[in-house]
Amino acid sequence: MSLFEVKDKMDALVKELNQHNYNYYVLAMPTIADYTFDQKLAELHALELAHPEFADPNSPTQKVGGEITKTFTTVKHKWPMLSLGNTYNEQDLRDFDERIKKAIGDHFEYVCELKFDGLSISLTYDGSKLVRAVTRGDGTKGDDVTTNIKTIHTIPHQLKADDVPPLFEIRGEIFMHRAAFERLNKEREEIGEVQYANPRNFAAGTVKMQDSGEVAKRPLDCFLYSLNTDKNYFKTHWESLQNLKKWGFNICEHTKLSPNINEVLLFIKHWEKERFNLSYDIDGIVIKVNSFAQQQELGFTAKSPRWAISYKYKAEEVETILEKVTYQVGRTGAVTPVANLKPVQLAGTTVKRATLHNANEIERLDLHLGDSVFVEKGGEIIPKIINVNLDKREPGAVPVIYPSVCPECNTPLIRKEGEVAFYCPNDEACPPQIVGKIQHFISRKAMNIDGLGDETVETFYQRGLIAHISDLYTLHEKAEDLKTLERFGEKSIVNMLKGIELSKQMPFEKVLFGLGIRYVGETVARKLTFGAKNIDNLVSASLEELTSIDEIGQRIAESIIEYFSKPEHLHQITLLKSYGLQFEAIENEITLQSDKLTGKTFVISGVFENYSREELKNMIESNGGKILSGISAKLNYLVAGDNMGPSKLEKANKLNVPLISEDDLLELLK
Incomplete structure (x- = not known):
């Protein structure tokens, strides 16, 4: 392959993979298998390693994360990140316009920008290279989250343009697209985690995670909207935005230059309805005087610039009737x-249902059947009831009582201490749980069984063909029964059985x-397989042994012990083993660099300054040492970093296990 062909190939791969990332993260509609990606x-x-001169700074290979941040360093902003004055009405905007005119005359323009509902960020570029990303914080100083921000696909690490200032700061908003948020929230629900209320909370929580490898798995995006430099390179804000776009920054396409306040108001009115057609949330419009010279003349108050204001949309709210409450398992x-409502128009859609979250929410609202309720769809993706119109409550209205038994199988519900949700413990005989578990098992992120979808699983269950995960591996014995099903031809059956095999x-x-x-989500499953090595070790592991595995806390450990305490679960695992499924971790072949640690055992715990835990593990194993999953009397060394769990430290001290630092480990290798 010639150098020209190599470069073309690399450019094509960057373009293709970035498009697949967009399909996956923004649209939540992947068009390629994970393995192929x-x-x-x-x-x-591999091409970038061989030809670094052709590497694209915005290549998806640069956005995978993997570093651990112990604590976030506080950084003082060179230019304070001030907040904007807010208004909710037209008259305030006209008053703002009049104040501008009195100060600088009639000859000025406005720039109108969508007000993204996300997390403010400041990016510093030195010599075209991204060197720091800092949160707003208190406006004068914020947290350095550079490692995490570098995982965002739309933020370039290195600019290609040669006309950028030598040092500059650009500000923007980190956010999450609704489709991606819904997908990730569904995954949280599937593993029993509390769901996030809205994309903003999810984005904010993600930016402050310690493991950038985990941040990289969460689909954040970023719009940039403001340039700060020591001297003015441009005369207007609009001109600076056009250049930011040319330099490779992600600038919102809906920003508009407006000649007067009337045009601004038309822009606001347009987006009041159109905002619901965007893939992300906005909560208003930001209006800025365009000229930098005029901005300077107008100046600042103690808290905000006098040349900018934000118009905030009120969260849409409607009143309708609560017809009944149903319960989903x-x-x-x-x-x-789930509240079933009399259909009503809200935020451009017809709303028939609203989430009630849990029993506490029903009690807080004091809901009665037939109540006239106020429903809101602001920053929430799913509409929710925010209040009851008590003046319209009918005499004798029946209060909504959260059930004490499962609505599907009549098993008494349980609620664990410290949790808000009630659960049906009958997971082996409750129909929606059985169907849901099998659907989860066949899903793309789990067993990825081709030719078998959610509707087919439901049909098979209703026809008595499957009642457990293990029954999937006996379907080849029921081929004749399968042929009697509608829209399930011989080719479909062959493809499905092949996928199962x-x-x-x-x-x-x-x-x-x-x-x-x-x-036990994807990441936890990976940690457990690394720590336990096989299913037998996992089944027999104690609470102490489980919590000694990296990132496994008490709540997860208790859930695992409870799961394996049930004979029916152990029976399923025995069956799956007999059908040939993999219940043992495949150890990577290790090339020994020396035998200096042969016969020595190690446990790694905590966060380290110079190396990741994975790097320390590889270092130990490549020099003959062995990594154990838990602390015991057989352990030779506990490699201890910051933020190590107190229980591990206590046990190590009790057993007189030597604690060593990463520097001590390097000394052993000298």
Whole structure:
């Protein structure tokens, strides 16, 4: 391949993979299998290593994260990140316009920008290279979150343009697209985690995570909207935005230059309705005087600039009737109440249902059947009831009482201490839990069984063909029964049985995730397979042994112990083993660099300054040492970093296990 062909190939891969990232994260509609994506990413990475001169600074290979941040350093803003004055009415905007005219005359323009509902961020570029990303904080100083922000696909690490200032700061908003938020929230629900209320909270929580590798898995996006430099390179804000776009920054396409306040008001009115057609949330419009010279003349108050203001939309709210409350049983057994409403128009859609979250919410609202209720769809993706119009409550209205038994199987519900949700514990005989577990097991992120979808699983269950995960692996014995099903021809049956057979090759971590143990998501499953090595160790592990595994806390450990305490679960695992599924972690082949640590055992715990835990593990194993999953009397060394769990430290001290630092480990290797 010639150099021209290599460059063309690399450019094409960058373009293709960035498009696939967009499809996956923004649209939540992937058009390529994870494995295929990973193969293409690996191909691009290999080409970049061989030809670094052609590497694109915005390549998806640069956005994978992996670093651990112990604490976030506080950084003082060179230019304070002030807040804007808010208004909710037209007259305030006209008054703002009059104040501008009195100060600088009639000859000025406005720039109108969408007000994104996200997390403010300040990016510093030195010599075209991203060197720092800092949160707003208190406006004068914020947290350095550079490692996490570098995982965002739309933020360039290195600018290609040669006309950028030598040092500058650009500000913007980190946010999450609604489709991606809904997908991730569904995943949280599936493992029994409390869902986030809105994309902004999810984005804010993600930016402050310690593990950038985990941040990289969450689909954040960013719009940039403001440039700060030591001297003015441009005369107007609008001109600076056009140049930011030219330099490769993600600038919102809906920003508009407006000649007067009447045009501004038309822009506001347009987006009051159109905002619901965007893929992300906005809560208003920001209006700025365009000329930098005029901005300077207008100046600042103590809290905000005099040359800018934000118009905030009121969260849409309607009144309708609560007709009844129904209850949904999820895969993990969580019982969620849903308000069924008299259909009403809200935020451009017809709303028939609203979330009630849990029993506490029903009690807080003091809901009665037939109540006239106020429903809001502001920053929330799903409409919610915010209040009851007590003046319209009918005499004798029946209060809504959260059920004490499962609405599907009549099993008494339980609620664990410290949790808000009630659960049905009958996971092996409650129909929606059974169907949900099998649907989870076959899903793309678990066993990825081709030819078998959610509707088919439901049909098979209703026809008595499957009642457990293990029954999937006996479907080949029921081929004649399958042929009697509507829209299920011979080719479909062959493809499905082939997909089921191929799933036996899926690694242990995928099988473990597919079992649907509460709180055991993809990442936790991976940590458990690394720590326990095989299913037998996991089944017999004590609470102490489980919590000694990296990032496994008491709540997750208790859930695992409870799951394996049930004979029916152990029976399912025995069956799945007999059908050939993988229940043992595949150890990577290690090339020994020396035998200096041969015969020595190690546990790694905490956060380290110079190396990640994975790097320390590789260092130990490549020099003959062995990593153990828990602390015991057989342990030779505990490699201890910051923020190590107190229980591990206590046990190590009790057993007189030597504690060593990362520097001590390096000394052992000298």
